[in-house]
Amino acid sequence: MSTTHPDLVHALRGSSVESFHRGAIAISDAAGTLSLALGDVDRPIFSRSACKLLQALPLVASGAADALGLTDEELAIACASHGGEARHAATAAGLLAKAGLDVTALECGAHWPYHDGALKALARAGGEPSALHNNCSGKHAGFVCVGCLMARAAGREPAEFLRGYVRPEHPVMREVSAALAAATGADLANAPVGTDGCSIPTYAIPLRQLAHGFARVATGVGLRDDHARAARRLRQAVAAAPFMVAGSGRFDTRVMELLGERVCCKVGAEGVYCAALPDQGLGVAIKIDDGNNARAAEVVMAAVIEALVALSDDERAVLRGLSDLPLRNWNGIAVGALQASTGLRQALAAAAPG
Amino acid sequence: MSTTHPDLVHALRGSSVESFHRGAIAISDAAGTLSLALGDVDRPIFSRSACKLLQALPLVASGAADALGLTDEELAIACASHGGEARHAATAAGLLAKAGLDVTALECGAHWPYHDGALKALARAGGEPSALHNNCSGKHAGFVCVGCLMARAAGREPAEFLRGYVRPEHPVMREVSAALAAATGADLANAPVGTDGCSIPTYAIPLRQLAHGFARVATGVGLRDDHARAARRLRQAVAAAPFMVAGSGRFDTRVMELLGERVCCKVGAEGVYCAALPDQGLGVAIKIDDGNNARAAEVVMAAVIEALVALSDDERAVLRGLSDLPLRNWNGIAVGALQASTGLRQALAAAAPG
Numbered sequence: 198m199s200t201t202h203p204d205l206v207h208a209l210r211g212s213s214v215e216s217f218h219r220g221a222i223a224i225s226d227a228a229g230t231l232s233l234a235l236g237d238v239d240r241p242i243f244s245r246s247a248c249k250l251l252q253a254l255p256l257v258a259s260g261a262a263d264a265l266g267l268t269d270e271e272l273a274i275a276c277a278s279h280g281g282e283a284r285h286a287a288t289a290a291g292l293l294a295k296a297g298l299d300v301t302a303l304e305c306g307a308h309w310p311y312h313d314g315a316l317k318a319l320a321r322a323g324g325e326p327s328a329l330h331n332n333c334s335g336k337h338a339g340f341v342c343v344g345c346l347m348a349r350a351a352g353r354e355p356a357e358f359l360r361g362y363v364r365p366e367h368p369v370m371r372e373v374s375a376a377l378a379a380a381t382g383a384d385l386a387n388a389p390v391g392t393d394g395c396s397i398p399t400y401a402i403p404l405r406q407l408a409h410g411f412a413r414v415a416t417g418v419g420l421r422d423d424h425a426r427a428a429r430r431l432r433q434a435v436a437a438a439p440f441m442v443a444g445s446g447r448f449d450t451r452v453m454e455l456l457g458e459r460v461c462c463k464v465g466a467e468g469v470y471c472a473a474l475p476d477q478g479l480g481v482a483i484k485i486d487d488g489n490n491a492r493a494a495e496v497v498m499a500a501v502i503e504a505l506v507a508l509s510d511d512e513r514a515v516l517r518g519l520s521d522l523p524l525r526n527w528n529g530i531a532v533g534a535l536q537a538s539t540g541l542r543q544a545l546a547a548a549a550p551g
Numbered sequence: 552m553s554t555t556h557p558d559l560v561h562a563l564r565g566s567s568v569e570s571f572h573r574g575a576i577a578i579s580d581a582a583g584t585l586s587l588a589l590g591d592v593d594r595p596i597f598s599r600s601a602c603k604l605l606q607a608l609p610l611v612a613s614g615a616a617d618a619l620g621l622t623d624e625e626l627a628i629a630c631a632s633h634g635g636e637a638r639h640a641a642t643a644a645g646l647l648a649k650a651g652l653d654v655t656a657l658e659c660g661a662h663w664p665y666h667d668g669a670l671k672a673l674a675r676a677g678g679e680p681s682a683l684h685n686n687c688s689g690k691h692a693g694f695v696c697v698g699c700l701m702a703r704a705a706g707r708e709p710a711e712f713l714r715g716y717v718r719p720e721h722p723v724m725r726e727v728s729a730a731l732a733a734a735t736g737a738d739l740a741n742a743p744v745g746t747d748g749c750s751i752p753t754y755a756i757p758l759r760q761l762a763h764g765f766a767r768v769a770t771g772v773g774l775r776d777d778h779a780r781a782a783r784r785l786r787q788a789v790a791a792a793p794f795m796v797a798g799s800g801r802f803d804t805r806v807m808e809l810l811g812e813r814v815c816c817k818v819g820a821e822g823v824y825c826a827a828l829p830d831q832g833l834g835v836a837i838k839i840d841d842g843n844n845a846r847a848a849e850v851v852m853a854a855v856i857e858a859l860v861a862l863s864d865d866e867r868a869v870l871r872g873l874s875d876l877p878l879r880n881w882n883g884i885a886v887g888a889l890q891a892s893t894g895l896r897q898a899l900a901a902a903a904p905g
Contacts, residue, residue: 389565
């Protein structure tokens with residue numbers, strides 16, 4: 198790879214750096230002006246699940262959410278990478294039921310719940326996972342709702358119309374990709390494209406444009422009116438039902454339970470993280486070179502929030518516990534820490550308002 | 552971090568590099584001459600579980616293995632990071648029973664099996680994990696055997712003598728650390744030290760010295776006679792019982808099932824990998840900067856074996872499938888690959904014999 202990125206996170210064992218994570222960050226306002234660019238922010242990177250809120254814009258903008266009477270929980274799970282806990286699976290099933298369909302409409306594939314307790318509970322009950330446990334089931338259920346509205350408008354049978362909705366050329370996916378392109382300004386027709394874990398296309402978009410897109414989500418500035426209203430509605434829904442967007446003990450859930458509408462953050466696979474910071478009018482996009490989410494991208498996002506968002510002392514202490522996280526072994530002995538690097542903290546301090 | 556390491560592994564999505572892993576490698580002969588040094592091979596790195604075979608030398612050299620009549624399976628599990636499958640837990644329990652002790656002697660802590668099927672089977676049975684499921688239970692059972700012999704020689708009660716055997720100053724751990732120091736030539740008294748996942752000390756040792764240590768294990772050259780015999784016995788045991796050193800579907804097990812005594816490799820936490828190549832008289836030590844084992848260190852080790860070990864066409868095809876590994880999503884669709892980088896392959900080709 199051409200550019201050497203700064204090390205953003207250190208994994209310490211004792212007092213020594215055992216491993217470290219390099220990566221890049223862009224922080225943008227709604228005009229596209231970067232207040233921070235660490236590393237190569239122009240390399241296209243697959244945005245994966247970090248852009249789910251952008252992919253859910255048509256669910257609200259199309260009128261499907263209102264027509265079906267979707268709740269905050271249902272809108273939040275449409276933006277989620279959830280842990281497959283019982284409430285997640287039930288909420289995704291409920292969303293499908295409102296569209297008059299069921300799990301057989303989902304094309305995301307099945308996998309065991311990511312949430313450890315949910316996986317063991319399912320195994321203890323002698324169960325097997327379905328597509329409802331797939332971390333993307335809510336997003337796909339949202340696609341299904343959009344497709345149902347399209348089918349009815351066209352006088353088509355929904356289940357038949359929806360078949361193959363994960364393909365780039367399907368009308369549902371065209372609408373979803375158009376929303377992503379409009380928000381980020383990316384030329385998706387010429388972007389590198391791959392297939393995501395849940396089988397929809399994923400496009401590679403520079404961090405600069407992802408951050409710009411999330412600044413637009415934060416402010417509504419630069420979005421079509423219907424998308425701006427949809428972005429605001431989705432941000433409110435996720436803040437009102439943060440359990441649905443991730444799950445028990447997960448970073449996105451914890452942060453939004455703590456900070457509500459002040460931060461709208463979303464993890465993606467392979468170390469991608471995006472956030473909208475409405476009070477600051479900023480968007481954030483992070484990519485860890487090596488693709489590590491849980492212990493690298495999250496630590497970076499915690500440090501970003503600490504540096505940029507107005508926090509109480511108690512809130513700051515919680516965030517510091519996520520950006521400087523003690524590590525314990527199987528006997529509960531403190532063995533080290535995950536820490537935002539000094540270089541990252543200095544760069545963020547320089548980019549912070551005031 | 553001061554040195555920028557080369558990218559060794561690329562994670563591709565579609566035809567684009569989505570994520571990549573940097574790291575360092577040392578390949579040494581028994582005289583300590585390096586045939587390959589990629590990256591900083593002089594930075595001390597925690598060797599973690601990659602050095603378990605060195606830590607098991609006293610189990611054989613002390614006479615404990617012969618006195619207790621240990622089998623190949625029991626010696627192999629003493630060098631293992633196993634998946635906690637039923638046969639692993641039973642073998643570790645059997646090793647403890649030969650010493651007249653049981654699971655209560657283990658100080659490694661309990662965790663759920665790493666092997667997915669074993670975890671679900673335990674949950675389905677309504678069970679909870681014990682220290683026998685800890686991936687290090689066999690290594691600890693080996694320590695317990697060494698301690699029992701020491702206790703009897705000193706006229707002490709074994710269970711009481713063993714208490715606290717994980718501490719650096721305990722006679723058992725002093726013997727284990729002395730074997731590690733002797734094999735690698737490292738000055739452990741002045742090395743950075745941390746606490747490992749299983750609570751024993753882990754020392755930071757340069758890749759150069761780890762590779763040298765494994766070249767000594769490969770050849771016996773430069774080891775004390777009793778350690779040279781022990782190294783040979785342990786290599787034979789692991790080759791005869793490769794399931795025990797890792798488990799179903801795991802890299803170390805697969806490679807040694809395929810290649811027997813021609814490769815003795817062992818993964819460690821945080822992207823460390825060591826191997827002894829007896830036919831070449833070489834030792835290998837790898838560290839991935841970001842600590843990723845499964846998809847980075849293993850890909851590098853597969854590429855190393857491909858380049859250095861004499862292989863049949865069928866064997867070469869298996870190894871190529873591990874160093875250029877297709878990735879599929881939840882629907883089984885091919886979405887990308889994990890590949891040893893061209894730079895790595897070129898460096899290995901230049902270092903290969905002949």
